[in-house]
Amino acid sequence: MPPELFSPTVQHTLDLVGIFVFAISGALLAVRKNFDVFxxxxxxxxxxxxxxxxRDVVIGAVPPAAFTDLGYFLTPLFATLVVFFLHPHVERIQRAVYVFDAAGLGLFCVSGTTKAYAYGLNLTASATLGLATAVGGGVLRDVLANEVPSLLRWDRDLYAVPAIVGATMVALCIDQDVLSPLTSGLAALTAFVLRLLAMRYHWRAPRAWNRRSTVREE
Amino acid sequence: MPPELFSPTVQHTLDLVGIFVFAISGALLAVRKNFDVFxxxxxxxxxxxxxxxxRDVVIGAVPPAAFTDLGYFLTPLFATLVVFFLHPHVERIQRAVYVFDAAGLGLFCVSGTTKAYAYGLNLTASATLGLATAVGGGVLRDVLANEVPSLLRWDRDLYAVPAIVGATMVALCIDQDVLSPLTSGLAALTAFVLRLLAMRYHWRAPRAWNRRSTVREE
Amino acid sequence: MPPELFSPTVQHTLDLVGIFVFAISGALLAVRKNFDVFxxxxxxxxxxxxxxxxRDVVIGAVPPAAFTDLGYFLTPLFATLVVFFLHPHVERIQRAVYVFDAAGLGLFCVSGTTKAYAYGLNLTASATLGLATAVGGGVLRDVLANEVPSLLRWDRDLYAVPAIVGATMVALCIDQDVLSPLTSGLAALTAFVLRLLAMRYHWRAPRAWNRRSTVREE
Structure with a gap:
């Protein structure tokens, strides 16, 4: 099994931070969609x-951590309460939420890749599951809210690419046998900074070449 | 393993009743969406x-009961035939369908919680999976039909809360070591009655405080 | 375990062909929805x-083949590149894409049924999972793209029925102990030809009887 990104306590705290900020983004979308508190x-x-x-269902890590760690389950409920009572204030600090979300993206793509590899998947599959860990929750959020997943939309700043880079860095470190808290942290930091830069400079990915002019712009 | 809610035969019959009424609601939505018989x-x-x-995939109970019990598989097909041929009549007795659906909600939140606990999950996770068992099918139905899940909409009568109460009652009974057919039945009955009351008096859950007036009402 | 449909190499090649054509249909829908390359x-x-x-998650075959076979993972990326650079040309040969998609449908309903049975499921469940293997990817594609799954729409040519027929033929062959490369191939061919005929003659499935005239036509 590859080394922990950080000491278990630090890792767990970072996981909870990532869970918290992702939960905030889910609760905020629910408010925008006019959903009730449930x-x-x-x-x-x-x-x-x-x-x-x-990730856990795919690698056979059942029951998944989401159902065995009480902190994982309660943190989103706490985030829901925060948004419920402080919604306008949370919206006002949307920029801060995006920064934390970027941090969650970086942490999850690294921990997801590491965990998948620890369960015996090959490097490509591990990196893919690291990406899925980082972006999967947001896709499910948008599907449940009956929106086109913002991950897929061309008019959103790059989100998958930073996670792909971070997950690939971890896979390369494993391949070269240099995975350590330092290199893992560097991978997470790279994904984090790339996402911040993508938001700052509105980096977009290209769409298919030679799309006919009749394609409807959305 | 906790005791069966009822004798195996009775339990199985109740499961099939719950499956049947949930299937009716799915087939009716398909008719409203203009889908074909498939x-x-x-x-x-x-x-x-x-x-x-x-629930079964999460707790590692594979292959899931849905694929090992022929009755589970055939009952929805029977419900499809009923709706196919008797659609206007089924719509007319929509109120009765809702009552049966409430019964299914009560039964499934209890049996889901019990089964998850039997597979080694903690009480909170078991109750959560009980809730997911009861409401998950309806959410998938709405996602496939490309609708906002009615579970999430504020303008629908309470649906999750009765299931949460029933699942929590089961978890408390397990915790106090008093789970029996009687207490299980009481939990299912409580969820059932709460759902009926929610429909009768149009109980709604609150939305976030201080939503700005610019939020679009849907 | 039932016999392979063909020799392992041939089977693997056929799988990759099916994966490729299904991936093409996903990438084309993404272009139509104006998504970016990711x-x-x-x-x-x-x-x-x-x-x-x-299918693999349901039968407990984890990690699923999608994550253990590098060719399975890379083929859709190759299909993405093809559509990215040659999109108008691929659209022009849409008819050919449909033919390949029909071939994928035939192959997947057979291989899905066979694999599910090999993992111990009963014949009905195996055929159901064969169907799910063949049509599941398309349903997920449409859900992610926020469209009503074309599988469910009455105004689309029959898609599920050919797969049901093919999967049922395999199940019957297993039941009669006559499953062989020949009979498997015949089942795949039947599903393939049925799908081609359904497209050629615009076979549709009926909707519920006596739908009231107030039902909105979509």
């Missing part, structure tokens, strides 16, 4: 835990 | 078995 | 591998 809680839980749940 | 069958199967399928 | 890759992967992933 809808907020469901979207918060799904956004925060959905990616890891998918 | 779409009706798919929505009926997904609505009836989706919640339990999710 | 959205195209996600839809291509999901369409090509989603059905088999669902």
């Amino acid at each position: 809808g907020m809680a469901v979207l918060a839980e799904v956004t925060a835990l959905g990616g890891g749940l998918f | 779409g009706m069958a798919v929505l009926a199967e997904v609505t009836a078995l989706g919640g339990g399928l999710f | 959205g195209m890759a996600v839809l291509a992967e999901v369409t090509a591998l989603g059905g088999g992933l669902f």
Whole structure:
């Protein structure tokens, strides 16, 4: 099994931070969609835990961590309460939420890749599951809210690419046998900074070449 | 393993009743969405078995009961036939369908919680999976039909809360070591009655405080 | 374990062909929805591998083949590149894509049924999972793209029925102990030809009887 990114306590705290910020984004979307408080809680839980749940089911780590760690389950409920009572204030600090979300993206793509490899998957599959861990919750959130997943939309700043880079860095470190808290942290930091830069400079990915002019712009 | 809610035969019959009424709601939505008979069958199967399928995959009970019990599989097909041929009549007795659906909700939140605990999950996780068993099929139904899940909408009568209460009662009974057919039945009955009352008096859950007036009402 | 449909190499090649054509359909929908290149890759992967992933999770074959076979993972990326650079040309040969998609449908309903039975499921469940393997990826594709799954729509040519017929033929062959490369191939061919005929003659499935005239036509 590869080394822990950090000491178990630090790792767990970082996981909870990532879960919290992802849950905030789910609860905020629920408010925007006019859902009630239970809808907020469901979207918060799904956004925060959905990616890891998918990873754990795929690698056979059942019951998934989302259902065995009480902190993982309660953190999104706490995020729901925060948004429920402080919604306008949370919206006002949307920029801060995005920064934390970027941090969650970086942490989850690294921990997801590491865990998948620890369960015996090959490097490519591990990196893919690291990506799925990082972005899966957001996709489920958007599907449940009946929106086109923002991950897929061309008019959103790059989100998958930073996670792909972070997950690939971890896979390369494993391949070269240099995975350590330092290199893992560097991978998470790279994904984090890339996402911040993508938001700052509105980096977009290209769409298919030679799309005919009749394609409807959305 | 906790005791059966009822004798195996009675329990199985109750399961099939719950599956049947959930399947009816799926097939009816398919008719409203103008799907063909295969779409009706798919929505009926997904609505009836989706919640339990999710639970079984999460707790590692594979292959899930939905695929090992022929009765579980055939009941939604029978419900599809009923709706196919008697659609206007089924719509007319919509009120009765809702009552049966409430019964299914009560039964599934209890049996889901019990089964999850039997597979070694902690009490909180068991109750959460009980809730997921009861409401998961309906969420999948709405996602496949490309609708906002009615579970999440604030303008629908309380649906999750009765299931949460029932699942929590079961978890408390397990914790106090008083789970028996009697207490299990009481939990299912409580969820059932709460759901009926929620429909009768149009109980709604609150939305976030201080939503700005610019939020679009849907 | 039932016999292989063909020699392992031939079977693997056929799988990759099926994955490729399903991926093409996912990438094309992504272009139509105006997604960027990463959205195209996600839809291509999901369409090509989603059905088999669902089957493997349900039968407990984890990690699923989608994550252990590098060719399964890379083929949809190759399909994405093809659509990215040659999109108008691929659209022009849409008819050919449909023919290949029909071939994928035939192959996947047979291989899905066979694999599910090999993992101990009964014949009905195996055929159902064969169907799910064949059509599941397309349903996930449409859900992620926020469209009503074309599988469920009455105004689309029959898609599930050919797969049901093919999967049922395999189940009957297993039951009669006559499953062989020949009979398997015959089942795949039957599903393939039925799908081609359904497209050629616009076979549709009926909707519920006596739908009231107030039902909105979509």
